[in-house]
Amino acid sequence: MTNLSETMSVVRVETGPPPNDHRGSWIPSGAMIAKRFMELRRRRGLMIALAVVTIGIPAIFLIVRLLAHAFAPKSYGPAGGYDIFTSLVSGVLYIFGFIVAAALGCTAGSIDLQEGVFRHLVVTGRSRVATYFARIPAGLAIVVAFVAIGYGVVCLVCSVAAPTVLNYDGVNVPAGLSQPGLDAWASSHADKVICDFNFRLGPPGPSPSFASVIQNVPCNNGPSGRQIKIGPPGSQSSATQPTKSEIRAAAVTIARLDYSDYSKQFLSPSTSLMIRTGLWLELEAAIGFIVGLGLGSLTGQRTISVILMIVLEVILTPIFLRAHIPHMINLQRSIVGVATDHLGPSAIPIAGGGGQSDQANLISETRAWAAVVVAAWLVGWTALGAWRMASRDT
């Protein structure tokens, strides 16, 4: 071959040595993170979806309740309060926060490939792994902010618009009473306690005198279907009618039986609970984003990845939470949704476990094991996504 450099008059541009910018390092620069944040933030459709789900749905729900209570306070209870807080957290923010975070993660993990931009980033010489890692803080900044705003709205309304009286088993009871306080209140409202409070007697069962009182109190609206049935009014002879002191004593007994349950009822969520719940929601959203990012990078397909993430959260996790399969129990506990549910505050019903009545039937898992599972999922999917991005032919 002809030596072209000898035959051609060549002028060489002087650009100096390559810049010392640690281009081969796995650690992304601040500029990379900032521009990736910008790229994600400007995806209007995705941002609208995030805002609607994390902020819009809770906000609309609370606004409707505020308006309903303002116009018909006797028919509609206060907009906020403890029960509304726990319902919104477990029923909306937890599940939908995860799904939209996963959607953002899947987008961040796959969109450069799908839009053909990935190869142009690679030819800058920048480490592919650094390119992947830049997406984590950029995406988390968006997810965390949206969840924080939505959750902040929920906390605000649930605290400010909380009921002033605790409704316990349909009876208005002062909130926050100590056990002696509840005993005293029960003594002075014995008829309501005996007729309306739910209670469950443990072994060896009711004492004869207590059972006699309960059975002979003339409740007009007695607790049907409960452990102790009250006879129809007027059916008792005056000979079996309990005295007032016996009725008070029975009411106090019921109040003591119910105290552990009563003590978990609040007018509004405490600051401590709100902080712990907020951190838990952010953790769940972060898991959704990071796992989605890894899956998106692995498949290179946004739509498929999002569908898989929804299936995981909405179908697989509830199944694995409920089904008790002896030989697969540890596998069930290794599902990230199951583990995350067990890391939540105990006051919040497990989100994937259905209603309160189902909570006792869910599989058990220690918090330590749950934390290990969550960490393994985060590290594993990050490693998998980064590896795929580093090894992918494009």
Add this chain to the structure above:
Amino acid sequence: MSTMTRDDAHQAAESEWAVETHGLTKRFGPNVAVNNVELRVPRGCAFGYLGPNGAGKTTLIRVLLGLTHANSGTMSLLGYDVPKHRDLALARVGAIVDEPRFHTHLTGRQNLELFAAHREPAAKDRIGPALERVGMTQRANDKVSKYSMGMRQRLGVATCLLGDPELLILDEPMNGLDPAGMHDMRDMISALVAEGRTVMLSSHLLDEVERTCDAVAIVDHGSVIRQGSIAELLSGASVVLQVECSDNEKANAVLGTRNLRVQVTTGPSGLDITLPAGAGRDLIAEVARILVDNGIDLYRLQPVQTSLESWFLEVTSRLGESQ
């Protein structure tokens, strides 16, 4: 990542070749897309990598840039071994592969900011000049979704310029451009080369390559079959004499009796006399003398140098025959 110091690597990079490959091979299953390629692209020139569709042009570029891995062989960019010193090599390389693609929901400027963030901090300061150079300053704040193909090509070149590159690798840069756009692209490439940068472009548009490039490599079925400066390559090609004379048949007969090793064909506008490769001006004079001495009046005698396109077809068709 590189293990030698940057200064050591820079010293090692004082190679005369912008691109150098030895025995480079890339297979996709049983298909050999790049077959034992020996390529040397000198610095400071426009180098065309020519071949028909499916010849392996883009695959070679992808291998050079680390977008896919070679099965065997060695390569270097600007003297840096790749992939060993890929980060150092690509720091001064700008490239468009296949076609320039961008995030269409971002503006042109925002896309450049994203790419600049992956380069050194100084790249951010080059965004404005790069946009100005490709004539995109006025449209820089429009979303890329509103850009024409030509504008995207220009933005792609601007992306390449963010790294102040010594070497630009452009894959089919004329694709989708109208004549004015092709003219602008040609001028831009010439200006970049005049600054001392090396431009390696792949193309199947032979005419454009002939106008733009100083040297070429011809690739077919994954192999480089010829490479060198265009002038040198064409000097080895045949020359055609277009002749208008008073008696075509007599001229054909007269030339046929002489041992000139020429091929004579009769066309609508006269005779086409194909001279053997490497024939000098003496042979042209000899042909004229023979015709005149035999009483044939000459009205026009014009030597026509074989174009790169004709030569390319000649070379690749010979290759096809041999296979």
